[in-house]
Amino acid sequence: MNKKIIITILLALVATTGQAQVKCHVEGTLETDAWGDEVIICEAGTDLRVVDKPRFHVKAKDGHFSYDIETDFPRLYVVFFLKQQETGSWYQGKFLAENCNVNVTMYKDKRIHIVSNGEEGRKHAVKDSIEDLRFWNPVEVIDNQIDDESHRAEFYKADFISTITKARSLNVDSLPQTYVDSIRQVVDYYMQNKRARYTDAGWQLMQRRDSITADLVPFRFAYDAEHPMLWTLYDVLDAIQALKHADVYVNFDKSQFEPYLTLYHDKLINYYPGHPIHDQIATAETAYRLQPGKLYIDYTVRNIDDQLVPISTLTKGKVALIDLWASWCGPCRSHSIAMIPVYEKYKDKGFTVVAIARERNRQAMENAAKKDGYPWQSLLELNDENGVWRKNGAGNAGGAMYLIDRDGTILSTSTDAEELEPIIKKALNID
Known part of the structure; x- marks a missing residue:
């Protein structure tokens, strides 16, 4: 040739x-x-x-x-x-x-x-049709029955109906704040105490509904184990991400999601080889393990000179707080602002903050940093170019915090400055 x-x-x-x-x-x-x-x-x-x-x-x-x-x-x-x-x-x-x-x-x-x-689409449609028949169609019948205006008094207690009616018509600008707060407290009570909303007839319907939906997650897992498809790999990814954020939810049931990790490693890790979803799952699983006592990961970020560098070069030898934040995330900025006095107190004793902003443009970060008065410089994760949030398991959340020791061991994942300060002092050997 x-x-x-x-x-x-x-x-x-x-x-x-x-x-x-x-x-x-x-x-x-x-x-x-x-x-x-x-x-x-x-x-x-x-x-x-x-x-x-x-x-x-x-x-x-x-x-x-x-x-x-x-x-x-x-x-x-x-x-x-x-x-x-x-x-x-x-x-x-x-x-x-x-x-x-x-x-x-x-x-x-x-x-x-x-x-x-498509072939994969048809596979998933079969699963959906079985779900509809066994779960969603019966649930819809109950929902339509219990939400029928003409039967509302039969299924909901009169006090609950009265409270919800008042809450929906509240004009907070023209009513005394004490009255508004009292109505909200009652609404909160009903939201937290499901049984208190319903009559005996209504409660029986809701129990029937709950008994139907209780079998939904086991069905999905059993079906996915028996009929693997590409969509199942995305279900695995969703399960890992749900587990990562389990502490955000009250009474979160991990047992609904943990079996997907086992399923993946036992049966699916070699399914559809070469597909990028496997890398995404591996990254998500690594992020899921980022807990106190574990070593923090290394990944590439842009430094203040716009050069790509390993984040480890910015934290080496320091007790460091990795502060993932965004100009559009109010809670993130509140947590960062609360860390300012802590930073000022320990910055000369071996403590540093490595802040990374997840933005669509640089100006938004600079405006927010200036307004909030951060004494540290912030790095920029522009348009998710380096996948920093994904690698930290932060998903599409505004941010997260990781406090790491000098050797890279994670000390805390709290975002509360009051909780973090004593841990920082201990890591710095300050009495």
Whole structure:
């Protein structure tokens, strides 16, 4: 084979490398104009507060839209109304972008019906149809019965109905604050005490509903174990991320999610080899293990000179607080502000703060840092370029904190300055 032919073949290989192997065509119908005519279609896990591209935005015309996806592997995508997302009350429809056609129908009550003729899409549709038959259809019958206005007094206690009616009509600007607070306290009581809301008849219905849904998670796991599919790998990723944030929820039941880790390592780790989801699962699992007593991970960040460096070079030899924050995250900024006096007290004794802001642009970070008066410089994670939040298991949350010792051991994952200060003092050997 002569040199010219070899070069031609190599050029052909280069030309085909990186070309989309998957082409998915989406056709959509809006059954309502209540949420406008703009929908978002993007890969699952995308946070528009940080990564937002024009191609994600799809305008419907006369209630219809179409969209083409070209990607390297079949990947999980989401679709939702932009206006719903902006109000903070929204529902995502999900589908696998594979070599297929996908039909999407979007409704006013946030329901999104999706039909795919792809191989993986059909597999998941079978699971969905069984779920509907065994769980969601019976649950819907109960929900419609108990929420029927004409039977409300039969299922809900009169005091509960009265309280909710008052709460919905509250004009907080014209009523005494003590009265508003009293109504809210009663509402909180009912929200925390489910049994107190219902009559005996209503409670029987709710118990029947709960007995149906109690079997949903075991069914899903058993089905996924018996019928592995690409979607199952995304379920594994979701389970790990849920476990990472378990401490945020009251009475969180880890037993619903922990079996997915075992399932993955026993049966799925070699399923669909080469797919990027495996790297995502490995990263999420590593992040899940980031607990006090474990070594903190190393990863690349941009330093203040805009150079990519390992974060370990910024914390070496120091008791360091890794402060992941964002200009758009109010709680994150409150936690960071509370750390300012702690930092000032111990900065000359071997303590440092390595702050990293998750932003869509640099100016937002600089404005927030200036307003809050941070005495430390903040690094920038622009458009999730280095996957810092994913590697720390922070998902699409605004932020997190990791306090690490000089040797890189995690001392705390608290975000409370009062809790962190004594741990910092002990690590610095200060009495």
